[in-house]
Amino acid sequence: MDLSRSLHEREMTAWLSLDHENVVKPHGWTLATEESKESIGFISAWCEEGDLHSYLRTHRPINRYELIRGISRGLTYLHERDVVHGDLKPCNIVMHNGIPKLWGYGLASIIDDRNTYAQESAAFTTLRYCAPELLNSDSGSRDKKTDVWAFGCTAGEVLYDKHPFQGIPISRLYAKLGVESPFDWDSQRYPDELKELVQGCLTRLPENRPSMESVRNALDSDFTARRRAQRRTRLLADLVEVQHCNLTGKIIIDEWDGRSYGNGFKGVYENDTVCVKTLKLPEDGSVTELARRFSREISVWLSLAHENVVKFHGWTLTGEGPICASLISAWSEGGNLKLHLKSQSINRYELIRGISRGLAYLHERDVVHGDLNPSNVVMHNGIPKLRDFGLFSIFDSSTTPALETSSLPYCAPELYNEKDLWDKQTDVWAFGCFV
Incomplete structure (x- = not known):
């Protein structure tokens, strides 16, 4: 990836200050030059249990509610420090001792937008977690509200063991995003108030989505006790x-x-x-x-x-x-x-x-x-x-x-x-x- 060294160093300085149970701790970075292009390697703490996508398939029983609570806490922590994740999905959440930890955060700020999301076929797996406004290449940019949408997709996958828009080919996703819900909400497996909280994150208009702070507070309230x-x-x-x-x-x-x-x-x-x-x-x-x-x-x-x-x-x-x-x-x-x-x-x-x-x-x-x-x-x-x-x-x-x-x-x-x-x-x- 082509990098601006000064921009990269500024972002890395911010990341190195992060310290939260639900965020992978970064240790540093390496920089190499090959054929006049700079490439970067990120050094972070190792997490033994792999990414969340694999964890959901290999571990039972799982307290899924606690998983999404942990993810909400990590994302709220990033947002409180003005760090936008930019690519939240189960593959960018790793597990260590049963605790979900966010990683891959903030890369959007140092990577050319043209290399990610809908514009490149290599990133098609991310499209399922992509907020509708990001499909507009003229005005769409990653921000806290697009993170909230991605959190809703991730939480839905954790709760229902299904990918967002599961069964729908990538070629048809463009027409579905923002028009249809990523999940079938008919299941009686979870309380209505939990489903409504996740559905609120998947509201088409960004301004109508809740902040991650309010989502975290709702999940941390007496909801569990009730x-x-x-x-x-x-x-x-x-x-x-x-x-x-x-x-x-x-x-x-x-x-x-x-x-x-x-x-x-x-x-x-x-x-x-x-x-x-x-x-x-x-x-x-x-x-x-x-x-x-x-x-x-x-x-x-x-x-x-x-x-x-x-x-x-x-x-x-x-x-x-x-x-x-x-x-x-x-x-x-x-x-x-x-x-x-x-x-x-x-x-x-x-x-x-x-x-x-x-x-x-x-x-x-x-x-x-x-x-x-x-x-x-x-x-x-x-x-x-x-x-x-x-x-x-x-x-x-x-x-x-x-x-x-x-x-x-x-x-x-x-x-x-x-x-x-x-x-x-x-x-x-x-x-x-x-x-």
């Missing part, structure tokens, strides 16, 4: 089939005990010591479907009674912060088997027999464990007991790959294919590894 409260109320209403084992308010939390349950608490229920295991419930998708899966699994777990299976008592539901269900089960004093094997002289053959009996009992009742490993077997009076069986069934198997809720060393080979799910045969593989 949404969670609404989901909690609906979830409780839909869980009528298992209300008889709803122990909310009946459990006294005693202490955290990592010996027996890695993220469990010791509690008291009707004078008995119990384990309280907290499970974050998915916040995307249908509440009714989540309640159906949850009710089904709870009903099955309550019916189980076997010496080698941890006894399940009931559940509680919390609504402060992320929606979490706490699963209440019998307490096992001996800790998990992983620790037990290290600390005691034991009859390993009897241990294997007990585990096989417990797993066979689950399979006879069509319960797949889904994550059999030494940490998910606890000891009580020398008897091995299976725990944490069937938790994956609460999640939507169409969007949650098996590998995300299983321990990799015990995963059957077929689980590395995201299309394959847990079943009795994958449990058998895990049992073999276990033995």
